[in-house]
Amino acid sequence: MKQTSHTFLDNAHTALQDRDKAARRDFMALFTPLIRNAAMDDFGHFEELRQHVKEVRQHTLDNLDHYLTRFEREALHNGNHVHFATDADQLNSIVLDICQQHSARRIAKGKSMVTEETGLNDYLKRAGLRVMETDLGEYIIQQAGETPSHIVGPALHKSAAEIRELFLAKHDLGERELAETSDMVGEARKVLREHFLKAEVGVIGANALIAENGYSMLVTNEGNGDLCANLPNVLIVCTTIDRVVPRARDATAMLRLLVRSATGQPQTCYTSFYSGPRREQDSDGPLETHFVLLDNRRTEILASDYREMLQCIRCGACLNHCPIYAATGGHAYGWVYPGPMGSILTPLLTSLEQSNALPNACTSCGRCAEVCPADIPLPDLLRDLRHDENRQKLSSSRWRLGMRLHAWLARHPGLYHACTGIGIAALHLLGQRKGSFTQLPMASGWTSERDFPAPQGKTFMHQYAALQRADKAREDKSAAVAKPPRRRARPGSGKASGERQEPGLRADWPLKPDPRRPGKTRPGTAGGKGTGKGKPGAHPGGPRGKKPRSRQSDDR
């Protein structure tokens, strides 16, 4: 699949222009959280179970070699063939080899994001095979020549009217109306049945691999997975190495959260466990079965700081709850996996260079992490990717410089307050009548969509220092008659209750150079370089007037 993640902003722009589709996404963004929340409320043990699922996932990942080996042994014992593929090409060629060994021409395929990742359909098609997607959503987008916009509902972006047009154009079935949704579903079923019966090979994915018995688990709502698995003579299960769990009960524990998180159902219509080829006493089932387990950089992720991403159980809840996914839709992300999980996986599975816009498509609102059934800290991982982006200098140099400059200035409080004091006073004067700016230099990103509110007045620090000075003058005057000073929040006075003193306080502002020590810098002050050696309370700073320090020292 051609990756277009690097043009995320353009893709998003295009998506936002299509009002009908945007309205559909808005509806889904309202509807899918509602059904998920209702299902979880009904269930009642979300937090406990997700902690359990997370522990199971983490334990499995910590011992992945053990559980993969166990799975392989059990699966072989059940009569399966087990293949390991390091990358997409290898998976594709393993599948093609199996098809060619059986002189297969037609493949019935269940929904599998892993084979989207490897581009299996195109690969087999180029080798002259006919691949038919059998999940209704996947079938629709295959007919339309599109890619999934959602990992659970691949055709969620298409309206019923579009699907009607598509079926009328693609199915050579004469005059008909397809007035109702059920008519369309019926037609797809009829077309697909033919294909199920003719296919020589079935290809499906897996939601879990169970190490203790060598089974794979698959959930569907249409039963197409079972038809792919049982009607053709050969079954190939394509999935990734991180799908393995230790025990059957771990798979079913995961299932309780997976389905509720994905579709708001307590259970999917079909939950299937595949053990291996037909045995002598079985009346049906495939004659030969294969597992193809893909790595494709998962072991790299396992060894990296992004290991938690492998806890993902592919429920799609983070997509459904992400306001940015709701705004742009899945195609804008430009590769297989969209939304928050996709914004992490895409850079890790392809390259950050091609997809560095994606980790920035996040406001750190945390809604994804709140609902994630594997408790993955998605906003933190996205921020860590932005850290990588920053270190690799992939982000815009203007932003990088701006951030460094701002941070540098903020590390020099005296200079910071002087600069912001002047800048804010000027902005206030310019903007006070209207209260906001419609345009500002270097703020076009902000002002393209909203006005820029003008500062209310001088900075707080400026106003506060003036009040302090007035207070002090009043105190001095009234000292003779011993009036209590007017009560006002004091500048940090160093009257600390603990052993650590608040460092570097002074009330006189703006800071003035110390006449006694012109140009001298003061060691070990607040805002130190963080060696951890400087004892924060040790320097001679303190209440106002005691020992003014040089501006230079503060600007260091």
Place this chain on the structure above:
Amino acid sequence: MTSTPTDQSSPPPALKVALFITCLADLFRPSVAFASIKLLEQAGCEVTIPLKQTCCGQPAYNTGDFESSAPLARQLIQQFEYADYVVVPSGSCAGMICHHYPRLLAGEWRERALQLAAKTFELTTFLNDIARIRRGDRPAVALPTVTYHDSCAGLRELGVKAQPRALLKELCDREVSELQQSEVCCGFGGTFCAKMPEISGKMVGDKLANAVATKARILAGGDLGCLLNIAGRAKRSGEDIEVRHIAELLVGDLDSPAIGQGK
């Protein structure tokens, strides 16, 4: 004045609070800081303000420049760790201190970050849950209808949800007219709003439409970033709704123009 522990009429000892103004309140909305001081003093706290405070380092942190952010985190820790409590009129800045400093720093600094995190509170949480501010004999602050935007960091990192509503009820006798999707992000997201303006614009447009639909006169919130974003959008699209920080409402400061409004 003398008082002994057995003196039943003596007030409880004042909570010693250091106020972190936050850079946005310092620069754009000093009234938030003044209102915060007033509220804390009403609640019987002794407030100090470290004068060298600047920024918590969140902008650099969220853009991925951890190296620029860490020195600011250490600076803030040094400036505030003397206090018994640190109070912040912003959920995202308080969340930065409570949740992200320990992530950002290592070794001794991480320990110090954790200690600071344990005594750092978002303003409405502190007023409602720790200082337990009560109206007492004061008259209720008169307010027009109010709707509330739950800023994401405060809501999800710190659990700020009931506190501002409880305070509006206690001090102003005002129930919030809830807006639809109040827990969905307004599209601010720090630098996100400038990096991805079109998506951000869509999000803030939705937020504003939901706020306007409540017919409330005022949209309040606890985070100036979000409020500047929503107020700027309201101004641009000519929506007649005032945007104000919760602290201003709680002290009845409605005289100064709302955010983004002229004199």
